[in-house]
Amino acid sequence: MTRRVPMLPTLIVAAAVALMIGLGFWQLQRAKWKQALLARYEQVENLPPINWPTVPLRSDQLPLFRQATGVCLRPVAKRAQAGENLQGEPGYVLIVDCAGAEGPGMSVEVGWSQNPNAPVNWPGGPVSGIIVPDKKAGMRLVAATSPPGLQPSKAPDARSASPITPAVHRGYAATWFSLAAIALIIYGFALRKRAKEQRAKL
Numbered sequence: 001m002t003r004r005v006p007m008l009p010t011l012i013v014a015a016a017v018a019l020m021i022g023l024g025f026w027q028l029q030r031a032k033w034k035q036a037l038l039a040r041y042e043q044v045e046n047l048p049p050i051n052w053p054t055v056p057l058r059s060d061q062l063p064l065f066r067q068a069t070g071v072c073l074r075p076v077a078k079r080a081q082a083g084e085n086l087q088g089e090p091g092y093v094l095i096v097d098c099a100g101a102e103g104p105g106m107s108v109e110v111g112w113s114q115n116p117n118a119p120v121n122w123p124g125g126p127v128s129g130i131i132v133p134d135k136k137a138g139m140r141l142v143a144a145t146s147p148p149g150l151q152p153s154k155a156p157d158a159r160s161a162s163p164i165t166p167a168v169h170r171g172y173a174a175t176w177f178s179l180a181a182i183a184l185i186i187y188g189f190a191l192r193k194r195a196k197e198q199r200a201k202l
Contacts, residue, residue, distance in 0.1 A: 005191065013187045017180045024176035031169035038166070041065045045157070049128065052106050052141065062139045065157070066131050070106050070141060072098035072124035079136070080116035083109075084154040092116040093153040095140060098124060107140035111150025122147040130155045 044066050052070025053063065075096045083093030091114040098105040109129075110122050127143050132155055134140035142155040 006194075009187075013183060017183050020176045020180040020183070024173040024180070027169045027173035027176065031166040031173065034164070034169060035166040045130075052131075057138075059138065062133075063131055064133055064139060067128070068131050068141060069126065069128040070108075071126050072096065072106060072108055074099045075120075075122065075124050076105070078120055083112060085112040085151045086154050088154065089114075092118075093142075094118060094120050094150060095134075096120060096122060096124075097137065107134055107137040109140050109142040109153055109155075111143070111146030112153035113150050119149060120147065121149060132156055 041064060044063070047066060049067040049069055050063060052068050057063075076099050077097040079095050079097070080092040081095065082090070084090055091112055093109050093112050094116075096108050096110050098108060108127055109132075110120055127141060129141045129143040131139050132142055142153060144152070146152045
């Protein structure tokens with residue numbers, strides 16, 4: 001009597017294994033992309049300053065981690081988020097959103113305080129610093145100096161701003177490949193046990 005492999009469970013396991021292998025290769029691609037991105041960020045950190053962009057940019061065109069200069073024509077809003085000062089003390093960075101004469105304005109991280117509601121005595125004007133990612137505006141300028149009452153904040157570097165490193169992505173890939181191998185081994189044992197049970201019934 002011919003022993004047949006169960007079709008439906010085999011298809012389900014095969015699909016699951018294929019999915020896990022696909023996710024593993026996707027994570028390897030992410031690791032390669034992240035490695036190239038970090039290398040580009042590290043290169044631009046030492047380039048000459050640029051003028052703050054005056055036209056909207058796509059997310060893949062943002063000049064992140066570039067030194068830049070710009071002009072805040074008129075502060076229109078203030079917000080705070082967790083951050084550090086130059087000594088690495090935790091607290092809050094104060095961000096001022098500015099209006100622009102034409103096109104988009106700019107967001108400026110003017111300084112650091114332990115109080116998220118600290119007053120910001122800054123009327124705007126010329127400012128220089130480094131461009132970093134910003135969840136609301138896409139990017140913001142971390143000012144090199146701070147107004148009275150605030151301390152200069154610590155600008156994140158490329159690696160600290162990207163906590164999921166290439167090594168983390170490669171670790172995810174190894175996990176997915178391991179899960180695929182484990183699934184195949186377990187299913188192999190299940191088929192072996194099924195075959196023994198079928199032989200016992202003969």
